[in-house]
Amino acid sequence: MAFGRFLQPWSHCLWRLKISEPGCAGARYHVQRVFLTQLTSHHESKHISDGVLGRVKPLERYKWPCTVFSLPSTRAFSQGPSNNTSSKSKPPPEIKLKTRLLVTFITGGSILAAWFYLRSEREQKQQLQRVEQLKKVAIGQGGFNLVDHTGVSRTKKDFFGHWVLMYFGFTHCPDICPDELEKMSSVVGILDKDKALPQVxxxxxxxxxxxxxxxxxATYVKDFHPRLIGLTGSPEQVKEAGKAYRIYYSAGPKDADNDYIVDHTVMIYLLNPDGLFLDYYNRSKTDEQIADSVKKHMQTYVKLFT
Structure with a gap:
């Protein structure tokens, strides 16, 4: 008789269990044969089948169906790995927070870098187009042929390579022109204090x-900045210069003393070293505001001609 395991579930009966045939060794262990040997003088056995207590002879050998009587699935009765439980699929490993943040940072950084690159390329292209347009405008713009207060002929080319503040007026102006020339002289003085800036x-x-x-x-310019240059010329030359810079002026009627007032545009112009008109400042601008504007133009200046 094959060996099995002994247990005494209740009373004085001793049970021996044997694993059922291979076909039934699956998800659960079933009792194939139960042999009862009473420790007393009786030679009959009791067997539990489907919950009913029956009687079998001690040495009867027969196979019961696997579903007759089952034991709890426990490792105490197994001699190998149990196959009664279906393998549970492991949940996918969770991505750590640091990993997700790193991936997000790398992805966002790549997108941001690409955006900055495309923006820089577009700005460079626009800057090149602007430079070409400014070159076309600068050539011949604001040209003049006049004479300075020392009698030397002056043209626009004489001031190439210099930042220029230009004002149109007249020496007999009672108040506006002196005030604007004083303000322009003050602007030049403010800029001269910064040694890192070029002279204006x-x-x-x-x-x-x-x-x-x-x-x-010559007499008039002495009252203002020592670098101030006065330009004059024939009526035709002055007219051409005013037209080039879109300056309006018109002489008023003469009085008894043969004196008159000239009505004109009150504006200070800024020219860059290429002779290109960059900005203008009316009477509402202070000397500090104009100086700050000139500094900004100097910082963003791009040379047009080599």
Whole structure:
């Protein structure tokens, strides 16, 4: 008789269990044969089948169906790995927070870098187009052929390579022109304090050539900045210069003393070293505001001609 395991579930009966045939060794262990040997003098056995207590002879050998009587699935009765439980699929490993943050940072950084690169490329292209347009505008813009307060002929090319502040007025102006020239001189003085900045050349162009000759201009400019240059010329030359910079001026009626006032545009112009008009400042701008604007233009200046 094959060996099995002994247990005494209740009373004085001793049970021996044997694993059922291979076909039934699956998800659960079933009793194939139960042999009862009473420790007393009786030679009959009791067997439990489907919950009913029956009687079998001690040495009867027969096979019961696997579903007759089952034991709890426990490792105490197994001699190998149990196959009664279906393998549970392991949940997918969770991605750590640091890993997700790193992936997000790398992805976002790549997108941001690509955006900055495309933006830089677009800005460079626009800058090149702007430079080409400015070159076309700068050539011949604001050209003039005048004479300075020392009698030397001056053209626009003479001031290439210099930052220029230019004002159109006349020496007999009672208040506005002196005030604007004083303000322009103050701007130049403010900029001169910053040694890292290039010098600015102030220029005063008359719109009253009949009265503002070389001598009159020489006397007048002495009252302002020492670098101030006064320009005059014939009525035709002054007219061409005013037209180039879109300056309006018109002489008023003469009084008994043959004196008159010239109505004109009140504006200070800024020219870069290429001779290109960059900005203008009306009477509402202070000297500090104009100086700050000129500094910004100097910082963003791109040379057009080599």
């Amino acid at each position: 050349q102030p220029i005063f162009v008359t719109v009253d050539p009949e009265r503002d000759g070389i001598e009159a201009m």
